[in-house]
Amino acid sequence: MQLRILPYRFATTALWLLFVSLACLSAGVWAAESNDPLPSWSDGKTKQAIVSFVEKTTRQGSPGFVPENQRIATFDNDGTLWAEQPVYFQLIYALDQVKKMAPQHPEWKSEEPFASALKGDMEKLMASGKEGLMKIIAATHADMTADEFSENVSQWLKTARHPKTNRPYNEMIYQPMLELLDYLRANGFKTFIVSGGGIDFMRVFAEQTYGIPPDQVVGSSLKAEYKVRNGKPEIVKLADINLVNDKEGKPVGIHRYIGQRPLFAAGNSDGDFQMLEWTTAGKGPRFGLLLHHTDDKREWAYDRKSHIGRLEKGLDQAKDRGWTVIDMQQDWNQVFPVATP
Template sequence: MNLKPRQPLWLMLLLLLHWPALLQAAEPLPSWRDGAARSAILSFVEQVTSQGSKQFVPAEQRIAVFDNDGTLWSEQPAYFQLLFAFDEIKRMAPEHPEWKDQQPFKAVLENDQKTLAAGGMDSLLKIVGATHTGISTETFIGRAKAWLAKARHPKSGKPYSEMIYQPMHELLDYLRSQDFKTYIVSGGDTAFMRAFAEEVYGIPPEQVIGSSFITAYQVVDGKPQVLRTAKIAHNDDGPGKPESIDAIIGRRPILAFGNSDGDLQMLQWTAAGDGPRFMGLVHHTDAAREWAYDRDSKVGRLDKALDEAKRQDWTIVDMAADWARVFPFEATSK
């Protein structure tokens, strides 16, 4: 009697070790709860990637764009790039003793939030100018990476690179597995986001689009470098987003995700194209695991875009209801 040989022990161990990954591959978006948002995403991707489908989109046209702050990672209690700038002022202070008596630097050094708030945008621009310009792009990215390596979020105590949304990270991976090309299109500084985007999101530098400063080529001590000047080249917020998509990507996206009024024009631009389109908004409704805010928030205000999403039947992701897990360091909840 011929008996089939048993599976080798090493093969069984290999299967056990990789079983979680195999399950995730079999079931996309595991941190998303079953519901309208998850179903809408899966249905859209299936339609545009299935050969023979009337909605089929060739791989080269599968462009997906994502805002960063509040869409891919948290933006509370303040935009992380701004917190970086504050920390840079404190780090640089010994080289600038005059800052002890100059606003808004004095307010940063003394943690005077009231004075900073009163200074408005002018104060923030001075802080950003002092910490983001007058240096080469390489130097700036190096400083951003050094900060990300040691800085911790004031609420969670976790590195800022871990304050990413696990469900959105899964969405990026899922789209790429279906031959989508994923881009970041954000109001944040391009170089700041390039300091972490590839490692954290798997999005390479050339697919990161943000606000930028006018740069100047120069040679210092025989070494060529690109200097970041204090003049703003492009504000990648609001209408600046479709403008930069048109100029840099050259294709209208078929999928766009945002979370605030600053993303409205990007979503409208995506929706206005021919063929199948997906527009999504992350709605921050979870005060327990993250924050709950929308129309009255000074950070990531979601008002006009929320109304437009409801009128146009775009997909609104309710963070509290649609996500079984918010951050990667959290346990999955039912």
């Protein structure tokens, strides 16, 4: 909890403030609260487990001490750092791009999966399966330079708004997770995103939004090629999958990009199961963290039967594997950051 600066207009207020301060100081509460690195996390066993782990692994002389160059923390993105309902935001981006590009593609009116995408018929779109999705990806993510793609995403983030909250998508992020990222970094951890989402998509906003630079973002990707066109060197994105960084693809992505096993891994769905399994199978202290979406008032409540971010195996095995499960409703006293005015 941040200490609010109270108006200092009346002597009585000043006096009251002084009393409260003294009372807090004597109880040690002031110091504890103002230094709390995780103010949006309710006091309880989840927060305590995180803090204990960080203290244990970073305190010189502690039996669980881990040198700074091995303090790797990986975070899933969709449903872990930002929301993923009603559908993955990158899919919303793709559909918005289809709409934007439609005037140049009159044939899409009768051609699937574009016809369903343009009508907003999600059920029929999903029925087009992997092949259909790949056509949407090819049309909206490939056959353009990497710079053009980044520019498109950047423009979209400025104008697109979440259907439920009307906030920009990069404000649909979890305040407690921002604090956790900061807390880990302040303790010498190097923080990475390891997500099934597109690497080039996330890199557009990850640094500004999460403080995670482009080279610390691992995600799914398309192949690319280097071309010099009219004397101008370019990276061109191809309509051909390079890596699906999900499920058993996550430890592979971690190996490929990070090159060492994480000390700490956080996710929210069974797509993160193998990342947590790989992480916590390492020697010495390791931390596996799962975010359980239990809050249908402030966010959404979903798990075993959800079409997005299904969490079943993780819930069943978390206890046996020693993973910590965040109960969003109980453990977070704030979900999203206060809106920028």
